[in-house]
Amino acid sequence: MIPELGFLSLTIAMALCLLLCIYPLWGAHSGNLRLMRAAPALAVGQFVFVLLSYLALVYVSLHDDFTVAYVANNSSSSLPWYYKVTATWGNHEGAMLVWVLMQSIWTALVAVLSKSLPWLLRARVLGVLGFLGVGFMSYTLLLSSPFELLLPYYPVEGRDLNPLLQDPGMIIHPPLLYMGYVGLSVSFAFAIAALMTGKLDNTWAKWSRPWTMAAWGFLTLGITIGSWWAYSELGWGGWWFWDPVENASLMPWLVATALLHSLSATEKRGVFKSWTVLLAIAAFSLSLLGTFIVRSGIIVSVHAFATDPARGVFILGFLLTVVGGSLLLYVLKVSDVKSEGRYQFFSREVALWLNNILLVVATLIVLLGTLLPLVHKELGLGSISIGTPFFNQMFSILLVPFVVLLALGPMLRWKQNQLKFVFNKYAFALVLSVIIGAAWLFSSYETVAVMTFVAVVSALWIVLTSLIDIALKFKGTVNFAEGWKKLTLSYWAMIAGHVGFAFVISGVALTSAYSVERSVKMEPGESVYLNQYEYRFNGVYALNGPNYTGHAGEVTVLKDQKFVEILHAEKRLYTVGNQFMTEAAIDAGFTRDLYLALGEQFSNGAWSLRIYHKPFVRWIWLGGIIIALGGFLILFDKRYRRKVTIANTLNNKNGDTNHAA
Structure with a gap:
């Protein structure tokens, strides 16, 4: 019964979202205030039913309902309860439902917190968000439903959650990343709505900026925690691998960073209006591109969801519709957009513009390095590899001019210096x-x-x-x-x-x-030295976890004969799926990490260990x-919290609606 209720709730949410897509846009076009005023209620309503649908998935996961295919494939009865919740976004179908939930949250927040907006702009923003919601919900209901049943034949035990995802980082990393991805749809909606109304003024930029900042903040946290998860969980001692899925999250972040700087100039000086709109379109378009890369099955990655081609075709079609439609509207309307401010070459405006150019160039480099091998292979030209050296070299070239502008920007005044x-x-x-x-x-x-x-x-x-x-x-x-x-x-x-x-x-x-590393073969009682630290191998003991068994190696770390820490590096066997996982032991410090991974056992009782000394690696995640936090701080600025009263009247002839909110 619960799975059926979950599917029904999502279907009702889809119907409400379809109305949200139609009513406010038609009301704005025809000047019908009643239709526009229906938008906030529809936005909140679709959120409520999507939330009920997601709670239904959580319920069946927590209660080990293996009649549901998604639960049978991604959970087990021995899985701790918090990882059962994590399993709801641990694979494709559940992750898409969480994506839809995030989309509904942002839409409802815009409806509730944008009461001071003119109705024309507010209705069109919600209408565009409704259109996006229809696309994602259609995809989930038709091709990726997490509520498919295995009746009458179903397993008595699930296949368990991927061991890579049984980590605290994965409890918070995907939701934060999705909040960032989907949050950029609000910036996109504001840009499209502004193009529709033909009023890309300072007010539009002011209203769009805090939403963009919030989405950018979530995306920053998501990427940061994802980097920490890869470092601590994969056992390689690295924090970024230029993996296609990692690149998929970096590209919208780079463009969103450029968008924030451009919005600042548009809000305060009335410049770069058309460029700002284009960046808003590009940021969300790259989020959709990332969705296609992760969920189409065209790449192999520890982060990716390998899916059937039909899903990839749907996402590609939706991507082309959104990007193509928005760019067409941009081409039709951009000639009417004119910047107001005037400035000289040596000014903050120029510094921000050059900053934007460098960020866009960086995005194009990542885009090229990510997609070129895929395109090359699909065209039958063979396999090529664009790896870490390419990205590192290109970003090193961009670093100096970017830093110059970053340091110079706050010291410059608007107009001239x-x-x-x-x-x-x-x-x-x-x-x-x-x-x-x-x-x-x-x-x-x-x-x-x-x-x-x-x-x-x-x-x-x-x-x-x-x-x-x-x-x-x-x-x-x-x-x-x-x-x-x-x-x-x-x-x-x-x-x-x-x-x-x-x-x-x-x-x-x-x-x-x-950073230095050393692979060693050690017997209990032996010691090795690395960067002034002594690592004394004490031996191995058995592990018995809630859904795994294995061994843990105990190593005492000393420096100058003084005790530093005892590290416990684990080698786990997850019994349900019969999968081995390495759990690294890390002694974290402000200026260095001591990183230890347990390898295989040799016939004479010795074990292989990998020891890493990672200086200042914590500064990456601290930064x-x-x-x-800087991004979230701006949300408390009184300029964005102040309620604005706008005198609005409805003009049925031209549809220009201004009412007192």
């Missing part, structure tokens, strides 16, 4: 960064590669220019409290984003240059969290 005034502050920060960076690196390491030095100096440069800018903002204030009140949360969000990025690039540079 005096070169001498900015150069003095900029040059001082650069010289100080070089001195600190050289002193740090050359006193800590025997050799320093050029790119490592450049990356560390760049990170220091960003931090120092940010501190100088803060000091200048506080200059002339009576006390700290007065200076603090002068600065908006948007400003602190910008500072957090830049400082967080500095942590990321320094962490990437240092861990890439100075990602700081960046994301």
Whole structure:
């Protein structure tokens, strides 16, 4: 009964979403205020029924209902309850239902929190979101339903959840990533609605910006936690592999970052309007492209869902419809969009524009490196590989100009600047960064590669220019409290984003240059040394988990004969699926990680172990969290929380609706 109720709830949600797609758009076109006012109720209604559908899937998973094919294929009775919940997004059908749930959440939030918008814009935004919801729900109901039954014959035990997904990181990584992916649909909807109304003014940018920032924040957290999961769970000691699925999440993030900067210029100066709209379309289009890559079965990845071709064709068709339709509307309307502000070459506007160009170029590099091997193979030209060296080299080339603009941007004023005034502050920060960076690196390491030095100096440069800018903002204030009140949360969000990025690039540079590893064969009682640490192998003991057995190797870590930590690296056998998994042991620190993985047993009782010393790897994820928190901080800026009252009247002739919200 519960699976049938889940499917029925999703069907009702689909019907409401179809009405949400039709009523407000037709009402905006015809000037019918009654139809437009139906949109918020429809948006909330479809969310309620999608939520009921998802709760039904959670219920059957928690109660081990193996009559449901999805539960039988992705869960088991011995699975801990929290991983049974995780199993609801552990494979394709459940993940799509979660995607639909996220889409309904964003749509309902827009309906509830956008009461101050003019009805024309509000109705069209909700109508576009309704159209997207129809597409995703149709796909889920027709091709990817998680409620298919195995009656009358069903197994008495499930196949268990993929052991790779039985990790705390996978409890929070996919929902955060989906919230980011789907959240970009709100930016897309605002852009399309603005094109429909023909009013791409500062108000549109102001309303769109917090939604974009929220989606970008979730996407940043999702990528960050996904990187940490890959590092801690896969047992390779790496944090990013340039996997096609990883690239699929990075591309919309890069474009969304460009969109945020462009929205800032559009909101405050009325410039880059058409470019901003194009970025909003591109960001969500790349989210859909990522969905196609992950769920079409065209790539092989530990992250991908291998599915049948019919699903890939549907997603590709929906992708072409959304992208093609939005670009056609853009071409038809872009000639009416004109920027208002004027500025000179040496200004913040130009810095933001150049920043956007570099981010788009980076996106194109990732897109090329991800899709070219696939296209090459599909055309029958053979297999080619574009791997880590290509991406690393191309991003290294882009790093310096990007950092220059990132550090320079906060110091520049809108419209125009005096070169001498900015150069003095900029040059001082650069010289100080070089001195600190050289002193740090050359006193800590025997050799320093050029790119490592450049990356560390760049990170220091960003931090120092940010501190100088803060000091200048506080200059002339009576006390700290007065200076603090002068600065908006948007400003602190910008500072957090830049400082967080500095942590990321320094962490990437240092861990890439100075990580060391050693594979050893050890018997109990033996010791090995790596980077001034002694690893003493104590032996192996048996494991008995809720749904697995195995062995754990115990290693005592010492430094200068002083105790540091005891590491327990595990080799698990998940009994239901008869799958082996390596669980690395990690002693995490602010400046280094000690990473240990247990290998195979030899005939003489010895075991193979892999030992890694990973300096500053935690800075990568610390930086990602700081960046994301900066994004969420802007949501509390009073400019975006202030209720705006707009006098609206309905004009049936031209459909221009302005009413008091």
